[in-house]
Amino acid sequence: MIDALIERELERFRTGHPRSAELHERARGSLFGGVPMPWMMLWAGGYPVAVAEASGSRIVDVDGHEYIDLCLGDTGAMAGHAPPPVLEALQAKTGITTMLPTEDAAWVGEELTRRFGLERWLFTLTATDANRTALRIARLLTGRPKVLVYSYCYHGSVDEAFAVDAGGRTVSRAGNVGPPVDVAQTTRAIEFNDLDALEAALAHEDVACVLAEPAMTNMGIVLPEAPYHDALRALTRAHGTLLIIDETHTFSAGPGGCTQAWGLEPDLLTIGKAIGGGVPTGALGLSWKVAQGMLDAAEADYEDTGGVGGTLAGNALSLAAMRATLGSVLTDGAWEHTIPLAERFAAGVREAMGDRPWNVTRLGCRAEYRFEPSPARNGTQAHAASDPKLERFLHLHALNRGVLLTPFHNMALMAPTTTAADVDRHTEVFAEAVAELR
Structure with a gap:
């Protein structure tokens, strides 16, 4: 039929x-x-x-x-297709890309801090880029190799995230294209909402960070069960593991995503897509402690060879679009x-x-x-x-x-x-x- x-x-x-x-x-x-x-x-x-x-x-x-x-x-x-404030921003009065900051950059950083609570921000072109940078920072600050993710998660084209749990083993997700290494070398995958699995995975003391959507969105919406997020935060802190919250899709929960709505306290936060009104954008939020740790790591070259950012990251057009979207379209009242x-x-x-x-x-x-x-x-x-x-x-x-x-x-x-x-x-x-x- x-x-x-x-x-x-x-x-x-x-x-x-x-x-x-x-x-x-x-x-x-x-x-x-x-x-x-x-x-x-x-x-x-x-x-x-x-x-x-x-x-x-x-x-x-x-x-x-x-x-x-x-x-x-x-x-x-x-934000809807072609919202007028974003179209106005596309007039590019401050140029499209200049490798120089504009007033919009500081405004967007302040607004993201107001909404999500993290004290420092840097900008990318996609949430995928923000996630990749977040993982590099986590490995730098913890000295640990592994990333913990949830089976059937989605965090863009991040190699470490195409992993699923197979009876206690981490294996590549079916359909993955050309992984650079066996995903078990970089990742530990567990099931969402399983606190026992989370505690066991972190107990190895080799996990640099947990990369998590506050609610899973790739295979339908999978909501967290109480008290999963409280336990996730407590366990990551107890084991010296950083917590990265990816709000790219869960921005739907409110003006500050689930982080604001549920009172979450991530060490790093990634977001993209929606905040630019359709213009390619991404942002990475850093807690004060993470930002200070990055500055204290004298060996890390963030400006050139460290693999952070790209020539078009933080460009004037993207920042203008973010300011127009957050300031005039996806406002708190939306x-x-x-x-x-x-x-x-x-x-x-x-x-x-x-x-x-x-x-x-x-x-x-x-x-x-x-x-x-x-x-x-x-x-x-x-x-x-x-x-x-x-x-x-x-x-x-x-x-x-x-x-x-x-x-x-x-x-x-x-x-x-x-x-x-x-x-x-x-x-x-x-x-x-x-x-x-x-």
């Missing part, structure tokens, strides 16, 4: 998107997979729609179809609009599910449904509950009816420009798809 439904929706998609098909076929002559980045091949129609216009929470494709965008660049466009919309989304999905053994989980202005009776406790459980055919049908069904969801999973994100009518349209479309599955 599901195969027949998918084939019906594929035919509808192909018939309605001839211009996107033409552009994709042309791109196949020069682009790998016919797309700018391989993950764009994951769109449910077999090829992505090509964008003609994007603004607010709307995208219009080259075939003239308009979409309610609940994907929002998988968080990169959390979540007063977006969180209730995510609550509305979750309630609508739950009602449409009826008696199906599925669940929907919310983190601030982000929500996601999964195909298991209760929310997963860890990444491995969430991964096992994936249903690629069902996901493809639901995504393609929504796409053909003018609603975009994140192609890798079932995430919906609310922007300041999202409306209750947008959410209700998704609920209507989702309910139609579920009814067909019955």
